[in-house]
Amino acid sequence: MNWTQTLERVRSAAEFCASAGLTRFRIDEDELAIEVRRAPRRAASALAAGRGDAVALESAPHSANGASAPGERPATVLKAEFVGIVRLSRPAVGAGTVLAEDRELAYVESLGIRNPVRSGGPGRISAVFVNDGEPVGYGQPLFEIESGR
């Protein structure tokens, strides 16, 4: 599949997600996974997670139905996409850390390659599930972040 086709598929996934009133929609195939996430009260945002991306995004259960109370920020769990050792980036974040903008929270070191885990935007860290130097498996939760300023 070329880039144009990939983008076309991401676009139709985003449209479907919006029209069906979902906050999260994921298609998993052998070569490609497309995950579209729509934050309540914000424009639809899309993320195509190919094999080369370090993190998968998933809405936390309490906001997954999109019925968050007014003022409550959507929480997202960042998960490991690679099996490796997690290294927390400095300054290390903890529960309560406020991020003014997108930044690297950690990287997963796998076969000598650093696979960055980024916040994806401003927000507040609500939980850190791993310790520096800990081995992590695929899909293991790393951070929970409430996005937005």
Add this chain to the structure above:
Amino acid sequence: MFKKLLIANRGEIAMRVNRAAHELGIETVAIYSEADKASLHVRNADRSFCVGPGPVARSYLNIPNIISAALISGADAIHPGYGFLAENARFAEICADHGLTFVGPAPETIASMGDKATAKAIMAAANVPTTPGTDILPSVRDALDAASELGYPVMLKATAGGGGKGMREVRTPEELEHAFATAQAEAEANFKDGRLYMEKLIERPRHIEVQIMGDSFGNVVHVGERDCSVQKPSHQKLVEEAPAPHLSDKTRAKLHDVALSAARAVRYGSAGTLEFLASGDDVYFMEMNTRIQVEHPVSEMLYGVDLVKEQIRVAAGERLSWDQKSLVPHGHAIECRINAEEAANNFAPAAGTLTDVALPGGFGVRVDSHAYAGLAVPPFYDSLLAKIVAHGATRDEAIDRMDAALGDTHIAGVNTTVDICRTIMRDATFRRGGFGIDFLPSLSLRSAVAASP
């Protein structure tokens, strides 16, 4: 000996390897996909890593994540089981590059035996009888010429093939053109290699294979033969037994000798199987499987040896712990594969949740299984749920014991092959033994005719 072994597989074979490792005092690391989180093989291992989502390309074939799991857990060896990465020469090389011992033969051996045409040429050079056939056929024209020289019927085969894919039986020149095109397309789609060759079709052959085991010092033994003639239309095995019934002593000795010379020809240093087609007293080399096979327990029960433990020991650089004289068969052993399949619907795979699982036991019965009540059978993988093995003093006793064991087997929630296996145990042709690989297709036909009003 190894300290920690990563088992790059799932289901019953991952549990089988896990047991062998624990008996040898080796710690184990399991890998699993998101669809296999609740699998028993994960629970039984000392440690486990999720390596990807359900589809095999992203989990059980995800080489970077598997190697990374081995490295961060401090494993010093990887056992591939069967299927998945077991016969992937590149994976074996990558293991070596990362200082991990691949439990299996050398990468070059995997590569040469994995290419059917190369394997056949090596075996022919070692005086192993092979089916009369051709080299790779560039075109239909060449195929037509070759077929008229060999004489119909012939079999078209994909050089990268396996599991019956890219294989076509051709009985007349008129059929050849279409068969060539479809076999080529199927091989291209399945193996990304559409090259075909042709063999003379041995009519209604028996499938007989010889288990071998070698070490890195050049010692090789055979652990007898297995008759695997009960095959589904797709050529997948359903029932296996050892020793092969109604085989003359002369033919049996010839098979064993030929298997040993074949193993020596490739300096084989692990567990492996040489598959032959047998017709009367003639045996023809078909292919060599450079892995531990699904049906290895049949030979284990017959000879009273643990093939997986031995495979791990020789991979760790130890000498073979048996010589040929110490290997003596006792009685008869039969294995039935209990698959989540619909036998009446051409063995179509069935997925679902197992609502009830009661497996047999008792004297002379062995069950290798990862099934339990509540287990969801994912749609991504092989349909094998359990292997039931019955051992008896005679073939008749083994069959009766298997029949009783199948009667004690209760699996609900998905369709299984329990009933068809029971029908086979009670079939007169099966009880006589010595039939060809057309046995099961013709049995299914007979049952369908009997069932119709």
